[in-house]
Amino acid sequence: MSFVFPPPVPVSVPITGRPELFPVHRIYCVGRNYEEHAKEMGFTGREPPFFFMKPADAVVVVPAGATATIDYPRLTKNLHHEIELVIAIGKPGRNIAAADALGHVFGYAVGLDMTRRDLQNDMKKQGRPWCIGKAFDQSAPIGPITAAALAGDIGHAEIHLQVNGQDRQRSNVSKLIWNVSETIEHLSAAWDLQAGDLIYSGTPEGVAAVVAGDTMAGGVSGLESIRVQVR
Numbered sequence: 001m002s003f004v005f006p007p008p009v010p011v012s013v014p015i016t017g018r019p020e021l022f023p024v025h026r027i028y029c030v031g032r033n034y035e036e037h038a039k040e041m042g043f044t045g046r047e048p049p050f051f052f053m054k055p056a057d058a059v060v061v062v063p064a065g066a067t068a069t070i071d072y073p074r075l076t077k078n079l080h081h082e083i084e085l086v087i088a089i090g091k092p093g094r095n096i097a098a099a100d101a102l103g104h105v106f107g108y109a110v111g112l113d114m115t116r117r118d119l120q121n122d123m124k125k126q127g128r129p130w131c132i133g134k135a136f137d138q139s140a141p142i143g144p145i146t147a148a149a150l151a152g153d154i155g156h157a158e159i160h161l162q163v164n165g166q167d168r169q170r171s172n173v174s175k176l177i178w179n180v181s182e183t184i185e186h187l188s189a190a191w192d193l194q195a196g197d198l199i200y201s202g203t204p205e206g207v208a209a210v211v212a213g214d215t216m217a218g219g220v221s222g223l224e225s226i227r228v229q230v231r
């Protein structure tokens, strides 16, 4: 087999305490999965979960203890941070029941669903797809993956984000509208999940803008924290 040009190197994420890398297949994201964030976006009540995707090569790996950099993206004047718990799928499946869902989880990581909010809002108003607001280059920073067995009680972990040392987002994974198992149940009803899929599970309230020069520091208790500077 030969290719007309060299195929891209697979996107991968480091795993805490292991030499092997986690190869990324797809990136799924859950919209409005914390009640207080749904409210700040102008919605109320529990609605069925909905999903959008980012390309795998939107990943920016943040190595343990390091500060990664992302470029301020083109076209936007309102780049928002969304700190999220990321679920890493290790075993394929479709129509997975919530009761079986954790058996498909390889581990968890801290991620940022960076959003060109002005472009996303324009698309919403026009009833058009969100891709230009969500699925751009470098829009999915992620820290090392921690194996599920080593991640502690992830369902009750604190989740937080500081920008330049100031608190912006602080909540608890227990406040997810659709928890990890329910999210996997819904997602796998619509798509065949594969080993290597990442699920950005949604962000709590407090989303706001960052500008060039800002440094974001995010964490979920039990997982490796991340630091990302915008340049």
Ligand code: MN
Residues within 6 Å of the ligand: 029, 030, 031, 082, 084, 113, 200, 202, 203
């Ligand atoms: Mn999000």
